[in-house]
Amino acid sequence: MKKPIHPNINDINLTSVLYALSDPTRLDIVVKLAKNSDLSCGSLALSVPKSTLSHHLKVLRESGIINVRIEGTQHFLSLRNNDLDIRFSGLLSSILDAASYSNLT
Amino acid sequence: MKKPIHPNINDINLTSVLYALSDPTRLDIVVKLAKNSDLSCGSLALSVPKSTLSHHLKVLRESGIINVRIEGTQHFLSLRNNDLDIRFSGLLSSILDAASYSNLT
DNA sequence: TCTATTGTTCTACAACGTTAGAACAATAGA
DNA sequence: TCTATTGTTCTAACGTTGTAGAACAATAGA
Numbered sequence: 001m002k003k004p005i006h007p008n009i010n011d012i013n014l015t016s017v018l019y020a021l022s023d024p025t026r027l028d029i030v031v032k033l034a035k036n037s038d039l040s041c042g043s044l045a046l047s048v049p050k051s052t053l054s055h056h057l058k059v060l061r062e063s064g065i066i067n068v069r070i071e072g073t074q075h076f077l078s079l080r081n082n083d084l085d086i087r088f089s090g091l092l093s094s095i096l097d098a099a100s101y102s103n104l105t
Numbered sequence: 106m107k108k109p110i111h112p113n114i115n116d117i118n119l120t121s122v123l124y125a126l127s128d129p130t131r132l133d134i135v136v137k138l139a140k141n142s143d144l145s146c147g148s149l150a151l152s153v154p155k156s157t158l159s160h161h162l163k164v165l166r167e168s169g170i171i172n173v174r175i176e177g178t179q180h181f182l183s184l185r186n187n188d189l190d191i192r193f194s195g196l197l198s199s200i201l202d203a204a205s206y207s208n209l210t
Numbered sequence: 211t212c213t214a215t216t217g218t219t220c221t222a223c224a225a226c227g228t229t230a231g232a233a234c235a236a237t238a239g240a
Numbered sequence: 241t242c243t244a245t246t247g248t249t250c251t252a253a254c255g256t257t258g259t260a261g262a263a264c265a266a267t268a269g270a
Contacts, residue, residue, distance in 0.1 A: 002218080002265090014207045015127050018200070022124035023258080041217065049260050054218055056258085073216040073267045088203035090195070095123070098193035102119045107235090107248080128228085146247065154230050159248055161228090178237045178246040 004061055004068045004075075009083045012064035017088070020063035026056050027099055030065060033079045034096050040074040065092075109166055109173045109180075114188045117169035122193070125168035131161050132204055135170060138184045139201050145179040170197075 021027050025048065032044055046053060057077065060066045064083065069076045084092045126132050130153065137149055151158060162182065165171045169188065174181045189197045 014203050015129055015132060018123045019127035022120050022127055024120055027120060052259055090199040091203050094195040094199040098119050098196045157229055
């Protein structure tokens with residue numbers, strides 16, 4: 001498959017990151033990756049069609065939130081924790097905190 | 106004018122907040138309010154038509170980010186700092202930090 | 211080589227969002 | 241009361257987004 005393109009750290013845009021995380025499905029993916037890094041697309045266990053999932057992952061990847069590593073036929077996903085923290089210190093963790101707090105209600 | 110409706114603290118939704126802040130114009134408004142609280146709509150000095158500004162302010166208000174207080178013919182805007190911090194601790198400040206950091210580039 | 215597995219890309223479409231002009235509403239002040 | 245000020249609401253145009261089926265691409269394993 002084609003090698004996925006990831007934005008450079010300095011090209012990561014705040015509004016793009018916020019937009020990417022403003023979708024419940026995508027936020028759910030990010031929360032799962034925060035708990036369990038290096039998951040394959042299928043391991044996310046989401047009840048959405050492949051094409052829809054692929055779309056959401058593309059949005060997350062192109063906004064600089066996740067990294068996609070290809071191994072065989074599988075795509076392994078991980079959060080760009082370090083990059084995001086360098087670019088926007090504390091942003092991701094506060095969003096993840098807020099997300100886990102929201103899920104408790 | 107009609108009294109504007111503000112969501113209760115517990116009805117403030119994370120994805121709605123992130124979505125509201127993912128628009129450059131709205132994020133700009135929030136940054137200005139963070140620096141200078143209690144501004145009227147006109148004092149924001151944005152180069153957008155009144156109707157467009159009104160739309161953005163409605164999105165910010167309904168997502169629970171800003172408070173609108175009417176005095177005469179003017180609407181005074183302020184961030185719901187405390188409410189947001191109670192609901193999502195540290196979220197707004199980390200976004201504001203990221204926004205000010207972005208503007209330096 | 212053939213098949214199953216894993217995702218992407220193409221395409222279409224309905225829903226939503228941003229923008230903005232025009233009309234309207236409410237208040238302050240002359 | 242009349243007018244200026246300050247915003248809202250209505251309406252429409254236009255672009256964007258989320259969803260999802262169908263076809264396609266790439267690799268692993270038999």
